[in-house]
Amino acid sequence: MxxxxxxxxxxxxxxxxxxxxxxxxxxxxxxxxxxxxxxxxxxxxxxxxxxxxxxVHTPAAAGIGGQxxxxxxxxxxxxxxxxxxxxxxxxxxxxxxxVGWNTWPRQLRRGARALVVRRRSRWTAAARRYQQQLDADARALARTGGRADLAPRRAAYHAMLRIATEEPDRPTxxxxxxxxxxxxxxxxxxxxxxxxxxxxxxxxxxxxxxxxxxxxxxxxxxxxxxxxxxxxxxxxxxxxxxxxxxxxxxxxxxxxxxxxxxxxxxxxxxxxxxxxxxxxxxxxxxxxxxxxxxxxxxxxxxxxxxxxxxxxxxxxxxxxx
Structure with missing residues (x-):
């Protein structure tokens, strides 16, 4: 013990x-x-x-007690x-x-809501571009039988992730x-x-x-x-x-x-x-x-x-x- x-x-x-x-x-x-x-x-x-x-040279700092x-x-x-x-x-x-930003004081809540709206708008646009890229890759696969270049799809996906992994619900x-x-x-x-x-x-x-x-x-x-x-x-x-x-x-x-x-x-x-x-x-x-x-x-x-x-x-x- x-x-x-x-x-x-x-x-x-x-x-x-x-x-x-x-x-x-x-x-x-x-x-x-x-x-x-x-x-x-x-x-x-x-x-x-x-x-x-x-x-350092003051009397208080010179003695052991002062130190x-x-x-x-x-x-x-x-x-x-x-x-x-x-x-x-x-x-x-x-x-x-x-967490619970809807219960913050009025001014903070107003600013947080504005951030949520802005982030949601940006995420929706990024998600739409990602979906459009997926559709374009699918059409290319059906037309040529080969996989399209993955770089544009990955770029669109990571652009969406930089905003949020799901539709934003919080200001951060x-x-x-x-x-x-x-x-x-x-x-x-x-x-x-x-x-x-x-x-x-x-x-x-x-x-x-x-x-x-x-x-x-x-x-x-x-x-x-x-x-x-x-x-x-x-x-x-x-x-x-x-x-x-x-x-x-x-x-x-x-x-x-x-x-x-x-x-x-x-x-x-x-x-x-x-x-x-x-x-x-x-x-x-x-x-x-x-x-x-x-x-x-x-x-x-x-x-x-x-x-x-x-x-x-x-x-x-x-x-x-």
Missing amino acids: GGFLQTLGQKLAERWLTLLVLPGALFVATAITAQTLGQAHALDHHRLIEQVARW VVILGSILASAAAAGLAAQGLATLVQRAVLA WSGDRIHAVTVRLERDHHLDLPALWPYLWLTVPETTRAEITTAEQALARAAALGGWALMYTLLTAWWWPAALLAAAIGLTARYRIRCAADTYAQLLEAAARLHATGLATQLGIDHTGHADPALGDALTHQLRAQNPALSPPSSGGAPLY
């Missing part, structure tokens, strides 16, 4: 150091630089070196910055995945990528993923759960980068070079969020398609062969909560609680 607790403590310390303190220390150093140089002397490194030298206090203050500030970035990461993830690519899993499973197998998933999660193998958990954690880490980008954006009010850091971190976060969302969506869809029949067996639903719409209807009917029944009007007396 003692060895387990020691190992757990080491892992927590490593996680605390990696996720909070080290990125936070870099942010604190950047904030000190921003406060020291300001906008007027943004690139004056000599000024920064001179200021650091003055701090301990300074180190503790830096670590506390770094941890606080890390916690703030983690909090912003939650907002970033909610904004990027855009990552949100639509995960939402597409629900759309596909409902269309192909009549599976209601929100109703199915809690039960499916308890029945899939441990290796599958580990892969999905890893993908979910990667998505959270990518969102944390977005939180740091927002933190560095705040520093631009005092030091304009922070905008370069914010832009670099923000672009990296955008790329990683998209990759993580795509991986997470693929694993969710694969788990549902592969293990729906196993869940049906555990629930006592008779079925043979692969998952089909009939099985999806049976699973959805059994797992989806029924509408609440209204009680008949009371004829009087004390209310029932």
Whole structure:
């Protein structure tokens, strides 16, 4: 037991150091630089070196006690910055995945709706071009008996995927990528993923759960980068070079969020398609062969909560609680 607790403590310390303190220390150093140089002397490194030298030679920094206090203050500030970035990461993830965007405040909801309409229009045009290319390839095959060049078809397909994998329903690519899993499973197998998933999660193998958990954690880490980008954006009010850091971190976060969302969506869809029949067996639903719409209807009917029944009007007396 003692060895387990020691190992757990080491892992927590490593996680605390990696996720909070080290990125936070870099942010604190950047904030000190921003406060020291300001906008007027943004690139004056000599000024920064001179200021650091003055701090080093102060009486407080010369003694052991002062150094301990300074180190503790830096670590506390770094941890606080890390916690703030983690909090912003939650907002970033909610904004990027855009779950329930219809319930956002009015102005945000209006902007999100405009993005959905715009993305849907672009996707429809791209999907139409892809379908036209498919039809042209089919006519060429019927006319010549040979397959047409695949490059135009692939280009049209990837142009559609760059907008969304299914018809857009959310204002962001990552949100639509995960939402597409629900759309596909409902269309192909009549599976209601929100109703199915809690039960499916308890029945899939441990290796599958580990892969999905890893993908979910990667998505959270990518969102944390977005939180740091927002933190560095705040520093631009005092030091304009922070905008370069914010832009670099923000672009990296955008790329990683998209990759993580795509991986997470693929694993969710694969788990549902592969293990729906196993869940049906555990629930006592008779079925043979692969998952089909009939099985999806049976699973959805059994797992989806029924509408609440209204009680008949009371004829009087004390209310029932």
